Amino acid sequence: METFRFQPGETPVLLSIPHVGTMIPPDIAAGMTEVGTAQPDVDRHLDRLYHFAPALGIGFLTPLCSRYVVDLNRDPSNTLLYPGASDTEICPLTSFDHAPLYKPGHEPDAAEVERRIGAYWRPYHEQLQAELRALKERFGVAVLFDAHSVRRRVPRFFEGTLPDFSLGTAEGQTAAQPLVGRLMNVLTASERYSAVLNGRFKGGYITRANGQPDENIHAIQLELTQSTYMDEEAPYRFRPDLAGQVRPSLERLMSVIVEWAWEKASGRRRAGYL
Numbered sequence: 001m002e003t004f005r006f007q008p009g010e011t012p013v014l015l016s017i018p019h020v021g022t023m024i025p026p027d028i029a030a031g032m033t034e035v036g037t038a039q040p041d042v043d044r045h046l047d048r049l050y051h052f053a054p055a056l057g058i059g060f061l062t063p064l065c066s067r068y069v070v071d072l073n074r075d076p077s078n079t080l081l082y083p084g085a086s087d088t089e090i091c092p093l094t095s096f097d098h099a100p101l102y103k104p105g106h107e108p109d110a111a112e113v114e115r116r117i118g119a120y121w122r123p124y125h126e127q128l129q130a131e132l133r134a135l136k137e138r139f140g141v142a143v144l145f146d147a148h149s150v151r152r153r154v155p156r157f158f159e160g161t162l163p164d165f166s167l168g169t170a171e172g173q174t175a176a177q178p179l180v181g182r183l184m185n186v187l188t189a190s191e192r193y194s195a196v197l198n199g200r201f202k203g204g205y206i207t208r209a210n211g212q213p214d215e216n217i218h219a220i221q222l223e224l225t226q227s228t229y230m231d232e233e234a235p236y237r238f239r240p241d242l243a244g245q246v247r248p249s250l251e252r253l254m255s256v257i258v259e260w261a262w263e264k265a266s267g268r269r270r271a272g273y274l
Contacts, residue, residue, distance in 0.1 A: 174211025
């Protein structure tokens, strides 16, 4: 069974969009509430927003299944990303607004959680890690860009309004500071959008598990507010007018990553590749 889509690129950069999937298998959907099947917390349309990535030579990896089936950005041991703060499980039981996702008695038990990890979570991570190793072997460097989106206001996770761009590197542990500095220069140059580094979102499991700057494997997460490119309320329409305004910043951001990665790539590998 196909659980993800992967397209290799032509640069040392990989784009992962782990929460864009919307498929829920019928047997799981049958036990869900209306909120569960409506999927209000999915990172809708991000693949459409980042459609320019392949033209920059960037590979991409996206899941087919919804984060409500299994959350690819959570530790399979259910270790909290932010101790002391509210968080959702690897197989979420409630929405970001605390609404139940399952009808009473239909919540996934431990065996079902393990089944979903094996069927949906593990294949995605195996592909992601294999591609990062391949990029490192081929170019001497690999950069993972983990793309996410979120509503501007989610009281469960943070007070007030979230900045438009939230860049996360686990307080500098998952990516080289010179690269991060260049990216923040891009984000803070905009007069239209606000940006923060390692604010409320410091990078989830994918960023933290894969970023190894000392090994020349770098991982960065971007949490983008959904109001910059879509309607945050149902039916969650993609907004080409808004997307057209924010996409140039994202294109520049990804271009800077590619430029930096080529600077760090082995000359022999790059020359042989081109």
